[in-house]
Amino acid sequence: MGVEQKLGDMGVITLRLEDLVNWGRTNAMWPMLFGLACCAIEMMSSQASHFDASRFGMELNRPSPRQSDLMIVAGRVSRKMAPVVRRLYDQMPEPKWVIAMGDCASCGGVFNNYAIVQGVDEIVPVDVYVAGCPPRPEALIDGFMTLHEKIRGEKLTDHA
Amino acid sequence: MNADQRVVEKIKAAFPDAIEETNTFRGEQTLFIRKERLKGVCQLLKKDPHLSYKFLSDICADDYLPEFPRFAVSYHLYSYDNNHRLRLRVWVDDPEEGPETVGTVWAIGSWLEMEVWDLMGIRFQGNTHLRRLFLPEDWQGHPLRKDYPLGYEEVQFSFNWQEVDAKKPYAQE
Numbered sequence: 099m100g101v102e103q104k105l106g107d108m109g110v111i112t113l114r115l116e117d118l119v120n121w122g123r124t125n126a127m128w129p130m131l132f133g134l135a136c137c138a139i140e141m142m143s144s145q146a147s148h149f150d151a152s153r154f155g156m157e158l159n160r161p162s163p164r165q166s167d168l169m170i171v172a173g174r175v176s177r178k179m180a181p182v183v184r185r186l187y188d189q190m191p192e193p194k195w196v197i198a199m200g201d202c203a204s205c206g207g208v209f210n211n212y213a214i215v216q217g218v219d220e221i222v223p224v225d226v227y228v229a230g231c232p233p234r235p236e237a238l239i240d241g242f243m244t245l246h247e248k249i250r251g252e253k254l255t256d257h258a
Numbered sequence: 259m260n261a262d263q264r265v266v267e268k269i270k271a272a273f274p275d276a277i278e279e280t281n282t283f284r285g286e287q288t289l290f291i292r293k294e295r296l297k298g299v300c301q302l303l304k305k306d307p308h309l310s311y312k313f314l315s316d317i318c319a320d321d322y323l324p325e326f327p328r329f330a331v332s333y334h335l336y337s338y339d340n341n342h343r344l345r346l347r348v349w350v351d352d353p354e355e356g357p358e359t360v361g362t363v364w365a366i367g368s369w370l371e372m373e374v375w376d377l378m379g380i381r382f383q384g385n386t387h388l389r390r391l392f393l394p395e396d397w398q399g400h401p402l403r404k405d406y407p408l409g410y411e412e413v414q415f416s417f418n419w420q421e422v423d424a425k426k427p428y429a430q431e
Binding site for chain 2: 223
């Protein structure tokens with residue numbers, strides 16, 4: 099039984115265009131395949147059947163930055179990797195968002211040394227930080243929800 | 259005569275002044291080799307049919323900063339024929355005048371030396387391929403040396419949050 103039978107004639111919905119666009123953006127995000135370290139295991143787990151990220155329309159990671167609008171930086175970023183992260187971010191089409199997943203991506207974590215970037219916010223602007231080492235899939239999904247909340251409050255002109 | 263003794267005798271027969279010291283720890287033998295003799299000893303160890311150390315598994319370097327000589331380079335060899343491991347060790351006073359390259363003996367040698375130069379800054383004589391391997395190409399310094407700073411950024415606590423945050427290089431859009 100579809101929603102048509104329940105409601106009868108679907109008729110007309112009135113809403114602000116901004117809300118419609120933001121609703122569309124939140125419910126069909128395309129994350130970029132960006133597993134750098136152990137956090138990627140939890141990211142895979144959150145997309146797999148048990149936690150099921152397809153509930154939010156984001157079960158499929160794209161290997162190409164040109165097809166994605168969300169970058170989940172899952173793991174520590176080394177200084178040699180940093181230019182690559184920035185280049186991939188620049189190749190993603192607008193609008194785009196970044197989640198720093200885990201302590202290493204957020205602030206360097208336990209690696210306070212020469213080799214690791216002390217927080218991926220030094221190279222790309224981050225929207226949501228997810229704490230944990232590594233964060234459980236629930237924590238990452240909470241990060242998704244936080245990002246959705248942020249996007250719902252955005253204006254069309256923010257990405258103009 | 260076991261394999262450890264045979265190696266020492268063979269080297270002593272070919273290069274009487276090469277071995278400075280021998281050391282056995284938990285069944286593994288280490289030979290301290292005079293720096294000038296290293297390449298000859300390596301060639302002997304590889305070419306001699308009774309020794310045939312055909313596999314150079316690793317080259318490592320140590321930094322004993324307050325002491326002199328400051329650096330030591332270790333060569334970890336393995337002989338398939340005898341199923342025997344051997345470690346050669348060379349003291350290095352001046353990192354700019356490291357031991358002679360063993361890239362001409364074992365082909366992997368020049369890569370392992372590149373790694374040692376990248377992280378420890380020991381320049382192997384005759385190796386013309388010394389360039390950055392693990393670190394970005396414009397890196398300054400050699401981070402595994404003991405005088406290289408350990409931490410990178412001051413740790414952010416609640417009492418110095420503002421202070422550290424002000425210095426943090428945040429990315430632009």
